[in-house]
Amino acid sequence: MAIRNPYSGFNQYKQNNIMTATPQELTLMLYNGAIKFVNQAILFIEQKNVQKSHNAIMRASDIIIELNATLNMDYEISKGLRPIYDFLVEKLTEANIKKDKKILEEILPIFTDLRDTWKQAMELAKKK
Secondary structure, rough: OOOOOOOOHHHHHHHHHHHHOOHHHHHHHHHHHHHHHHHHHHHHOOOOOHHHHHHHHHHHHHHHHHHHHHOOOOHHHHHHHHHHHHHHHHHHHHHHHOOOOHHHHHHHHHHHHHHHHHHHHHHHHOOO
């Protein structure tokens, strides 16, 4: 008798959400993922788990690097986002090297502001 993975249904649901999401929804998912990984990194630093904190910070950093790489510089907003993304990657790197949760706590509001602003923009766009 085969053992069934209890998470397989949930994983399939997540995969379907990603595959059917609009580019705007994918960006929102990325912001949410970055926030999740920064929060995890803070927790892992508190627990003195160097490897897990490193992994979480790297995942948050990878998300921001991807968002930065895919900016369409034809739009004025992209020119404003680029230095913010560069700053976040720099601070994530510094936090990772020092294993400093204070740095992560200082930049976490930037992540949430970006996510919340993006969410508002999506809602405004739907009304048009």
